[in-house]
Amino acid sequence: EVQLVESGGGSVQPGGSLRLSCVASELTFSSYVLGWFRQSPGKEREGVAAIDSTNWTRYTDSVKGRFFISRDNAKNTLYLQMDSLEPEDTATYHCAAGLPRGPRIQWVRSVLSQSAYSFWGQGTQVTVSS
Numbered sequence: 001e002v003q004l005v006e007s008g009g010g011s012v013q014p015g016g017s018l019r020l021s022c023v024a025s026e027l028t029f030s031s032y033v034l035g036w037f038r039q040s041p042g043k044e045r046e047g048v049a050a051i052d053s054t055n056w057t058r059y060t061d062s063v064k065g066r067f068f069i070s071r072d073n074a075k076n077t078l079y080l081q082m083d084s085l086e087p088e089d090t091a092t093y094h095c096a097a098g099l100p101r102g103p104r105i106q107w108v109r110s111v112l113s114q115s116a117y118s119f120w121g122q123g124t125q126v127t128v129s130s
Contacts, residue, residue, distance in 0.1 A: 002026045002119045004095050009124030016085050016128070022078040022095030022121055030073040033098050033107075035117060036080045038091035038126075045094070047112025049080060052100065058111050062088070085128045092123040 008020040020036070035050040049059045049069035057069055068081040078095050096117035100107045110116045 002097070004097060004119055004121035006093065006095050006121045006124040009093060009126045011127040011129065012085055013130050014086055014128055017081070017083045018085065018126060020080040020082065020093055020095075020124060020126075022080075024076045024078070024097060024119075027097060027119065029071075029076040029097075031099065033100050033111060033116065034069075034071055034078045035096045035098075035111065036069060036078075037094045037096060037114065038089075039094070039123075040091040043091075045114060046091075047114070048093070050111040050116075051078070052111070056108075058108070060112060082126070085126075087128045087130075090126060090128050092125050094123045095121045 003025045004022055006022045012018055030053055033052045036048045037045050038048050039045040048063055049067055051057045051069045051071055066084045070079045097119045098117035
């Protein structure tokens with residue numbers, strides 16, 4: 001059974017940093033596109049960042065220059081370094097894994113959409129507040 005387990009969430013003041021981790025098991029980690037999503041109460045789940053097997057990355061506009069996604073295939077681990085955190089970043093953060101389908105030009109357009117992913121973690125809470 002595929003499992004994705006997030007860690008590293010917590011409470012920080014605005015301007016602070018956190019590093020999230022996601023450890024995967026029972027999948028060929030290096031082949032998967034990996035993503036981070038977040039969801040706050042009353043809002044839809046939002047794609048934050050994604051990384052493919054070549055380390056190509058994509059970010060939603062609101063986190064560009066502040067968040068950095070990376071992966072360590074030897075450790076089956078996905079990371080999200082979050083700097084200059086803002087109260088608007090408060091949410092539950094989920095990692096996700098999916099295999100790219102169809103031509104690259106097609107799936108890169110959907111890489112921040114939930115539909116691109118088959119497996120999900122339970123989430124870790126991030127709270128940014130003074």
